[in-house]
Amino acid sequence: MDLDYKRYDFNSWYQVLLEKPSDSSGSGDSEMPDPAETPKDDPDFDPSNPKDMTRLAERLRKLTTVEFSYVMRPVAPPAVSISPISPPLIKSSDDPLAAPNAQGYAQQGYLDTAARHGMDIRYAWNFKGGHGKDIGFVDMEQGWNPNHEDLKSANLSSSCISGINRWYYNHGTKTLGCVMMLDNQRGGVGIAPACRGRMISVQRPNPSDPAKTIYNVPDTIVDAAKNMAYGDVLLLEIQSVDKGPVESLGIAYQSIRLATALGMVVVEAGGNNGGNMNDIRDGGKAVLDRTSVDFRDSGAIMVGACLSDTLARKPTSAHGNRVDVFAWGDKVATTRTSGDGDKGPPDAYATKTEEPFSETSAASAIIAGAALVVQGIAQANLGYRLSPKDVRAALTVGGTPSLNPGADQIGVLPNFRNIITNAFTPLTSDAFIRSSPTDAGVFNTTTTSANLTSSSPDIIIRQSPLSTPQTTLGPSSNTSTSMTLCQPLVQGRNHTIYARALNRGGIAVAANSLTVTFYHCPTSTLLLPSLWTRIGSTTFPTSITPNRTLSVSNALTWPASSIPDTDNGSKTFALIALLGSSAFPAPTPASLTVWSVWLDLLYTSNNFAARNYQLISRSTGSGGGKSSHSLSFLLPGRPDLAVPFTIETIGNLSVDSNVVLRLPLAIGDALGVQRRPEQVSGGVLSVPVKAVGVSAIGTGMLEKGLLEKCGAQVEVPESVFTASGVWEFAVRQVYLGKEVGRVCWRFGQEAVVS
Incomplete structure (x- = not known):
């Protein structure tokens, strides 16, 4: 720990001397700061003028010593304008917004089946933990009415973690309703009503003027993370000044990345500028384009919005290959309140036709609820919470595509029937290959992965085929953690390669359904995919049972003619193994050329192993x-x-x-x-x-x-x-x-x- 470390104070103002452009005449004082150009001495500079502040931020970004510079000021959240208050809906005896009508459709259609353009949330409620029980949820925006009749409970804190509850109360109340409406025969039912909800406001206290606040995104994210537990869900109901994703600003990206690295699941509204994130530039870099070498992954779940009737992308929704999932961006029924929180009926409801929630704000609130359901099921059935990237991946499993995926570029709509069937290990299979003798197949991205030691005991090369490999290398051989099963390579001779796998899931892997593909790579401290050469693939001939019992693959012959010599003729190199199936194909070296994608494989995949271990x-x-x-x-x-x-x-x-x-x-x-x-x-x-x-x-x-x-x-x-x-x-x-x-x-x- 660095005892001298001091946290950045995002509320501090600093005097910055701006350099004049280089003087082509060679004047000796061309590099000296010009006091007339500094905000302090410029008589025309007005810090209350957004244009002046924007120009200042642009000039600061041009300095080689400045990494981030942007204006922090209040921005309307990514939703429609606050609407006039109407009387609350008449309540029935059974949560009228959630109850299907005679045709099977509910006002809260996002709870319905995939065939009805919903996420099949009701199916998830049939499973233990499917209502998000005991998972922490933090909504980050500006204002709320936590005392709404369909929200007020022991599960929702009535005060903010930090910041000041002010402005856009209706927006925050709608968000909370999507996630946390009580199952109380009033209004509707939230997606994860049993989660533990809290609020944190981006309106931060102003040290120099207590009557005012400072709109401060990065400070709020960091403070939220400090007050959350591993696997909790943080919802960012905010957008950038240009109505794009807030992480397009470098300093906000750093805060989000910190939160996900600490294990918080961050759900981020894509924003409502209708633009393609692939085109966003930060410092001239395409930071939100997954195909760019400059791509940076914050680890957040990026959310787009669709039209509920067709699942087409909502025209105002941001999109691009960075977007992971989408949800309804119109006709979202939920709780609502008066615009200022203390006038008019506080316990109103939004319906499909009257004051509905919309845009990527509504969509991201729905996805936050979905993330809580995933974590609730994981905690209740697996005994542990999933990592942020595992939650993000789970939400895409078997998801419903948008109307025109190639053009829409908003990911998929989560489908909980498919998620529960295919993404949860006690309810499905989860074969893995160990990356070290102590590897249990579970990855926590906040710690160093065992993948990085390249010491798999499950990649085994032999000088000749084994007559009974399951007996020789399987569980009865007492060689589970042995690192000396490989035999030295012999010049001019065919060799045989085996892999071993285990299953940490609850359902057996069918015989011959799991494939292992082997590659060789020069002995190297970095096993870059560009250095890999494919050897071949084989399958596992027997069922892989769910009790973590070693299973041995079929033999793969490595012909002498394809075994390369190293520079000193020693034939020493690394071996790499990737597991895959028809449902979840193994990645290829070509798909791993982007640095961040390759790092994800190292840090988070239990289907990848390497043996860079020479005897x-x-x-x-x-x-x-x-x-x-x-x-x-x-x-x-x-x-x-x-x-x-x-x-x-x-x-x-x-x-x-x-x-x-x-x-x-x-x-x-x-x-x-x-x-x-x-x-x-x-x-x-x-x-x-x-x-x-x-x-x-x-x-x-x-x-x-x-x-x-x-x-x-x-x-x-x-x-x-x-x-x-x-x-x-x-x-x-x-x-x-x-x-x-x-x-x-x-x-x-x-x-x-x-």
């Missing part, structure tokens, strides 16, 4: 009872961008071992490695590292597309090849504080299964 036998001794080994590996950079990486070594050898890391001199310089003249020879830098413990080699910018050959010289006592124990040495690569890959060598006895 080292005795070699020619170097004297003194030691065996010397020359190890080689590739050190890649990010393929699309020059970024900083950290390189470390991890030693788990005997204390009398000697290890020297060998790097091209240019790499050593890039990493900032301190050196003496005697450490450099022939353009290679030799760096002594610890035989036991972690050695930090350095941190620095690695060029775009870099792929450099590096090595290590390791001397270990001969005794390690006869003594029991695990003796290993690894090199790992770290990006933004998280490991993204490593290569590991193991020295000692090879406990090969015969």
Whole structure:
């Protein structure tokens, strides 16, 4: 922990000196700040004038030392204007808005079946936890009436977490109704009425004038995350100044990314400018276009809006390949209240035809309810909550497409009959391949994934086929966590590859329905998909039962002719395995070329595993009872961008071992490695590292597309090849504080299964 760290104060004002444009005449004072151009001294500058503030923000963004600059000011939420108050609806004995009419349609049609353009929420209510029980929900906007007769309960806090409840009360009340209307024979029923609801306002106290407030999005998101638990749902009922998604602003993106990284499920309104998010630029970068190298994924669930009658995209809805899901953007029945919260009937209701909720505000409120249902079912049936990305993925499983998906670009409408059938592990199957001996198939994106150690015990290469692989490698073999099942490759000989899988779901995987595809890759600290070469695919011949019992695949022959030599003829490289089925095909290397997509595979997929783990036998001794080994590996950079990486070594050898890391001199310089003249020879830098413990080699910018050959010289006592124990040495690569890959060598006895 950094004890000197201070949280950003988004409410502070700073004086900034703006530089004049470069003077082509070469005047010596051209780079000096011009006081006349600063807001403090410019007599024409008016901070209350939005145009002046916008121009100031634009000028600040042009400075190379400024990463983010935008104007924080109140913006109408992404919904229709506040409408006049009408008397509340006459209540019947059975939640009239939710009750189907004679034709089977309800005012709250978004609760209906997929055939009726709904999400089949009633089906979800048949399952334990399907009403969102005990899942935390925070609505982030400006104003609410939490005392509405169909909202007031112990499940909804009457006060804000922080911020001031003011303005747009009707909007906030409509949002809460979609999610939390009580099952009390009045009005309607919320999608997740048993969740625990709270509010947080973007209208923040103004330290310099208590009578006024400051509209502050990033500060509010950070404060919300601070007051939420893992798996809770945060709804962003806000949009950017130009009515686009709020994360198009870099500083808001950073706050959202922090919230999702901490495990909060963030639901974000796409906005109502009718624009294509693919065209949005932040600093000239296409940050919301998934096909762009500049794409940045906040982890939020991005929501578009449809016309309820046709499921066509609502013309005002933002769209693009960043949008994950959509819901109704018109005719949404829910609670409503007076515009200012204290005049007129406070307990009114919106119907399909009278003051309905609409736009991406309505759609995102509906999706927030859906996310709560997903988490409620997960917690009640699995015993744990899903990660933000798992919730986002679950909402798309078997979703209903829009009228014209290619043109609409608003994702899918969640379908809970399909979600429950296909997305929940106790109600379906969930086969996985382990990425390390301790991998349980469950990923938490707030911690380092086991994928990154590239030490799968379930990728096994043999010199000849096994007669009874299920017996030799299965649960009765007592080799579940063994890392020494692979045999060394022999020149000019066919070899056989097997995979093992387990099932953490509640239903068996049918025989021959699961496919495993193998790739080989040069020994490298980053297993970039561009380095993969396909070996082939095979299936699992028997049913994979739901009790996490090891199942072994059919044998896959790897012909001698397709086994490549490495530079030193040692035939050492990484093996990669991907599980897939007809319903959920495995990704291909071509689909993983975008850096963020590849990172998602590493951090969140239990259908991906790698074995970048080399078994080292005795070699020619170097004297003194030691065996010397020359190890080689590739050190890649990010393929699309020059970024900083950290390189470390991890030693788990005997204390009398000697290890020297060998790097091209240019790499050593890039990493900032301190050196003496005697450490450099022939353009290679030799760096002594610890035989036991972690050695930090350095941190620095690695060029775009870099792929450099590096090595290590390791001397270990001969005794390690006869003594029991695990003796290993690894090199790992770290990006933004998280490991993204490593290569590991193991020295000692090879406990090969015969």
